[in-house]
Amino acid sequence: MGRYIVQRFLWMFIVLFVISMITFAMMHAVPGGPFTQEKALPPEIIANLEKRYHLNEPYWKQYLLYIDNVMVPHISKDAAPEMVDEALVEISLPGGNYLRWINFGPSYSSRSRTVNDIFREQLPVSIQLGVISMVVAITIGLPLGVISALKQNTIWDFLGMSVAIFGVSMPVVAMGPILIWIFGVALKWLPPTGWGAKPPFTLFFIPNTLGSWDFWKHTLMPAFAVGTGYSAIIARLTRASLLQVIHEDYIRTARAKGLSERIVTTRHALRNALIPVVTILGPMFAGVLTGLFVVEQVFGIPGMGKYFITSITNRDYPVIMGAILMYAFFLVISNVFVDITYAWLDPRIRYD
Amino acid sequence: MTNSEMMIPEASDQDKERGLWMDALYRLAQNKASLIGGGMVILLILMAIFANYIAPYSFSEQDRQLTDAVPQWVTVIFPTIKPYAEISDKFSIGADYVGRDMLSRFIYGARISLVVAIVGATISLFIGTVYGLTSGFFGGQVDNLMMRFVDIMYAFPSMLMIILMMAFFRSSFAESEPGSLSYMMNSVDQRFGGMLFIFVGIGITAWMGTARLARGQVLSLREQEFTLAAKALGASSSRIIFKHLLPNVLGPLMIRVTLAIPGYISTEAFLSFIGLGVNAPTPSWGSMIADGAVAIRTYPHQAIFPAIALSFTMFAFNFLGDGLRDALDPRLRGTQ
Numbered sequence: 001m002g003r004y005i006v007q008r009f010l011w012m013f014i015v016l017f018v019i020s021m022i023t024f025a026m027m028h029a030v031p032g033g034p035f036t037q038e039k040a041l042p043p044e045i046i047a048n049l050e051k052r053y054h055l056n057e058p059y060w061k062q063y064l065l066y067i068d069n070v071m072v073p074h075i076s077k078d079a080a081p082e083m084v085d086e087a088l089v090e091i092s093l094p095g096g097n098y099l100r101w102i103n104f105g106p107s108y109s110s111r112s113r114t115v116n117d118i119f120r121e122q123l124p125v126s127i128q129l130g131v132i133s134m135v136v137a138i139t140i141g142l143p144l145g146v147i148s149a150l151k152q153n154t155i156w157d158f159l160g161m162s163v164a165i166f167g168v169s170m171p172v173v174a175m176g177p178i179l180i181w182i183f184g185v186a187l188k189w190l191p192p193t194g195w196g197a198k199p200p201f202t203l204f205f206i207p208n209t210l211g212s213w214d215f216w217k218h219t220l221m222p223a224f225a226v227g228t229g230y231s232a233i234i235a236r237l238t239r240a241s242l243l244q245v246i247h248e249d250y251i252r253t254a255r256a257k258g259l260s261e262r263i264v265t266t267r268h269a270l271r272n273a274l275i276p277v278v279t280i281l282g283p284m285f286a287g288v289l290t291g292l293f294v295v296e297q298v299f300g301i302p303g304m305g306k307y308f309i310t311s312i313t314n315r316d317y318p319v320i321m322g323a324i325l326m327y328a329f330f331l332v333i334s335n336v337f338v339d340i341t342y343a344w345l346d347p348r349i350r351y352d
Numbered sequence: 353m354t355n356s357e358m359m360i361p362e363a364s365d366q367d368k369e370r371g372l373w374m375d376a377l378y379r380l381a382q383n384k385a386s387l388i389g390g391g392m393v394i395l396l397i398l399m400a401i402f403a404n405y406i407a408p409y410s411f412s413e414q415d416r417q418l419t420d421a422v423p424q425w426v427t428v429i430f431p432t433i434k435p436y437a438e439i440s441d442k443f444s445i446g447a448d449y450v451g452r453d454m455l456s457r458f459i460y461g462a463r464i465s466l467v468v469a470i471v472g473a474t475i476s477l478f479i480g481t482v483y484g485l486t487s488g489f490f491g492g493q494v495d496n497l498m499m500r501f502v503d504i505m506y507a508f509p510s511m512l513m514i515i516l517m518m519a520f521f522r523s524s525f526a527e528s529e530p531g532s533l534s535y536m537m538n539s540v541d542q543r544f545g546g547m548l549f550i551f552v553g554i555g556i557t558a559w560m561g562t563a564r565l566a567r568g569q570v571l572s573l574r575e576q577e578f579t580l581a582a583k584a585l586g587a588s589s590s591r592i593i594f595k596h597l598l599p600n601v602l603g604p605l606m607i608r609v610t611l612a613i614p615g616y617i618s619t620e621a622f623l624s625f626i627g628l629g630v631n632a633p634t635p636s637w638g639s640m641i642a643d644g645a646v647a648i649r650t651y652p653h654q655a656i657f658p659a660i661a662l663s664f665t666m667f668a669f670n671f672l673g674d675g676l677r678d679a680l681d682p683r684l685r686g687t688q
């Protein structure tokens with residue numbers, strides 16, 4: 001088991017490397033560069049800009065330079081000689097040296113900011129929304145699924161699954177405008193757009209306005225719009241898998257040996273029925289995060305999504321690379337987590 | 353399966369006569385909700401196929417005198433727009449911001465959603481199932497290699513990847529030489545209003561989830577006694593995979609693919625919503641919502657009508673899928 005976990009983590013790095021390479025290749029395969037504009041810049045200026053950002057170097061060198069900046073810690077005498085060299089992790093060492101690590105580089109399209117700045121200010125907003133949406137999804141979905149399965153073919157089952165079908169049938173693109181119109185325009189209860197938290201954040205993503213209505217009134221609609229869809233997936237999966245498990249022989253055995261119905265349900269049925277549910281939760285959170293573009297676009301939330309979409313049209317290489325790597329990192333971590341949980345929950349699964 | 357056969361022997365005799373798929377069809381026809389869903393899906397398909405006969409106007413025809421026109425009945429539902437709206441009953445659900453008939457655009461828009469749904473589901477089910485079953489059944493090095501590939505593909509954030517690929521295809525293929533493959537793909541894409549690249553994007557990202565699920569199920573199933581029994585009786589690998597494992601994993605897989613169909617539809621809607629989906633005059637419900645969302649304060653119906661249409665389509669597929677699940681999952685047999 002220990003060896004398996006180490007193995008998975010090693011693989012994670014390889015996966016991230018391959019992803020960074022594919023992304024790098026795809027970005028550069030698209031004709032035109034970040035400084036190709038409608039009104040063409042003088043060639044000297046383009047040459048200078050490209051030199052400044054090392055775009056005149058051969059591709060392999062650009063790639064290695066990027067990986068070096070992101071992965072390898074650098075030690076130098078002064079704090080941050082230039083804004084571009086600023087890093088996410090900066091530790092002052094004894095002797096006036098500084099250790100700098102994780103530098104995703106500059107943003108070409110907004111010259112006054114780096115990709116690190118975008119991560120620091122926009123990513124936390126996305127994470128806040130993602131976490132709250134997940135909480136909404138699980139608190140609605142899990143009980144709904146369990147009740148529907150335990151009371152199969154009753155009115156409760158029917159009601160639960162109707163709610164689930166309703167949730168899964170309303171994509172954010174459709175639900176967003178409807179919610180905005182009802183609560184934002186017609187009733188005027190909630191603000192139709194915007195977000196109620198600004199950097200700096202505690203512990204990277206916890207907003208300082210967490211206790212105030214100002215934060216929650218901006219959160220309710222988007223979190224609900226995202227959460228209901230995912231709660232439906234959780235509910236249906238929980239129901240389906242619990243139904244399968246309930247008809248297994250070992251459940252009958254558990255009942256036959258006189259265990260109470262509560263113990264049979266929680267200890268024997270749920271524990272096994274939750275395997276597929278747990279499998280989906282990790283990637284689901286990563287999926288919620290990477291899928292937040294939609295809700296951010298619909299509700300005008302200043303998260304990562306907006307920046308990623310504009311960065312693609314602008315050929316803002318470092319932002320594209322940074323965003324894809326960051327999200328891929330979330331996805332890989334969640335998958336590793338799932339595989340380990342899998343092995344822990346179902347001892348029949350052997351990894352050798 | 354063994355479970356229900358032991359309990360209700362008569363039913364299993366009937367099963368053998370009808371076979372797995374006929375049995376599933378029979379059960380599907382008995383489920384009212386799924387019949388309604390199936391009916392709606394068939395209606396949508398007919399609407400999409402015969403769009404040019406049903407639609408009162410062409411999807412790109414403009415009436416510049418009647419931009420944002422609304423018929424009488426819409427002002428009854430949304431009274432706020434009465435004071436400033438251009439009221440005209442020429443268009444039965446109103447005109448959009450350049451004076452195109454929304455009903456016609458809505459009817460043509462069904463084409464995009466349905467084709468995306470069918471193509472996405474087919475790719476996901478076929479590639480994913482075969483891949484996952486093979487990987488899970490053989491295990492060991494084969495499993496390791498195959499799943500590492502899925503890991504890499506899976507770790508690509510799918511929405512980001514689709515967006516990146518759309519940008520890549522659109523700009524690089526637009527500038528290619530006539531006669532080359534990319535030129536051909538681009539002209540096919542142009543002909544279909546920008547749908548080809550949506551398929552490629554969804555296709556590349558759709559099958560991995562199914563593969564992982566199939567493999568996960570098989571991993572657990574192949575350790576169970578009935579697989580061992582089949583092996584002991586000398587059944588070949590392909591027989592075990594298709595006769596013993598496939599029926600057992602099909603239920604969860606169908607649920608997964610069913611859950612995914614609305615996902616493909618909404619992916620397309622979102623791509624069109626942000627302007628990376630279908631090309632400009634081709635109508636898609638996503639781009640209609642995007643156009644309407646801009647004017648959500650003044651003309652809310654322009655966003656809300658296509659939003660409802662999108663939801664209804666997804667409802668229909670979900671109802672149908674639910675029925676399919678109950679019909680296809682052999683372990684739920686005899687439990688009703």
